[in-house]
Amino acid sequence: MINGTKIKVEHLNLHIGKEHILKDINLVIPEKQLTVILGPSGCGKTTLLKSFNRLTDLNPDVKISGHIFNGDEDILHPKTEITQLRKKMGLLSQSPYPLPMSIFDNITYGLKISGRRKKKFLIRRVENYLRQVSLWEEVKDRLKDPASALSIGQQQRLCLARGLAVDPEIILADEPTSALDPVSSKDIEEMFLKLKQRYTIVVVTHILRQARRIADYVIFMYLGEVIEHGPAEQIFEHPQHEMTKAYLKGAYN
Amino acid sequence: MNWKVLSIKSIRFFKVGRILKDKLHSSWMFVSFIIVLLLPFLLGIGLFLKSNLIIKEESLLQLLFSSQWHPMKGEFGFLPFIISSLWVTVLSILICGPICLFSAIHLTHYAKRGMLKIMHPVIDILAGIPSVIYGVWGIILIVPFISRLGASLGHPNSGYTILTGAIVLSVMIIPFILNILIEVINTVPQELEEASLSLGATKWETIKKVILKKSFPGIISAFGLGISRAFGETIAVLMVVGNVVKIPKGVFQPGYPLPSLIANNYGEMLSIPMYDSALMFAALILFVVVTAFNIGSRYLIIYSERRI
Known part of the structure; x- marks a missing residue:
């Protein structure tokens, strides 16, 4: 089932202050598939995700070593151009954080930053991406309204559209449904299944059932270590490691 | 039972x-x-x-827009005082506004975290210094400086000017504005910053377009509070501003703000008929302006919160 490799992590270690958060992580993330990083809360899933687009840089106490390759490019190399890198990775956070501006401006924010300012182009893009997340019909008459006026579920879809608008290669999602109601959660999951034909998607979750529903590839983490990773069927049907088996039985939940 | x-x-x-x-x-x-x-x-x-007495005696328009201040003759025109107050307040905000905003941004987003811990006591100390000390500091340092500066720019003066008052005032209100600004900017969730960065924005773009925008209502209320304080601050300004009843034509001229008028004359000149009422009228102007300002900035806060 595995085609190409999109991201390759080698000997990744991450400390925050004196705490060893990520311990010698080695793994691959397959291209144009949906990878789930699974594990109990506090095992370093989110930190791993954020080191992919170097949001870990925001915390000055973080010390990071090892390599994360996106193709040939080492993401952690100090000379990597960080805004270009981040543009390749759309981020969807736990609860939606729409930018403090209108619905329209939320989508065009990334585009305008990269210098696309032609009004016609922007209008087309906004419609296109809002359609992709099935939000267009709901908001087409109030694009100038502040994004904060939308419901939480709509906001999360807007955030997804905003991320897609900068044309990323990878979508990073950090427990993207944890703040949403069941219907909105289902919307997001279905969108991921649609989007994985064109994007590499990495979803962090601690919800086993969600992982079973959407994953092509699974990375199981526990206390900062990758315990096991492999194609979804293999992990779910024939887990090799005792800890994985226990988690799948619900021992840690 | x-x-x-x-x-x-x-x-x-x-x-x-x-x-x-x-x-x-x-x-x-x-x-x-x-x-x-x-x-x-x-x-x-x-x-x-x-102040009803004087309002009945002379028209409100006369009181507010006449520059004739001759209490012995019964002429009370408050324009010089009002203009002086406006000059000093606006100038002080212009001086300390950028300083406060930029240092707040620096402290919250560029400086090491330890700096904030050092800064907080410094701000508290600045806020706690009695205003008379700021006045003395103004007389010792700022007055001679302004006198020399004015002379070199072709505006010879005594050093007791509008600009002197504004500088002293701006230093006094820095801690109040800065304190709120730091608080306000810090409450912007980090996830919002991450969202902007992950769309390819640089740090400065994120600060300008997202963080400052998100904290805009708070920034307004910080400056609103600063302006209210500046408008009513008395002693320190009184000590350095010159207290000459004349409409100031430039920053190197002396002024006579409303609070100084009240503080200088209340209890002394009350034998003059109507003077008591005139000073109460000055206080009423202060009260109305500060209240109106508060209401105005509150409205602006609500309005801008709705837009984000």
């Missing part, structure tokens, strides 16, 4: 006691709240009644 009935009765009584206590306590709180609510109204009404 049946024990069961008795116990039910006592339970009822006990319950009534608790409900009574509950009502009593909530009414206490209501009374305190009403007192706080009424205070500004009482103040306003008091000032109005006291």
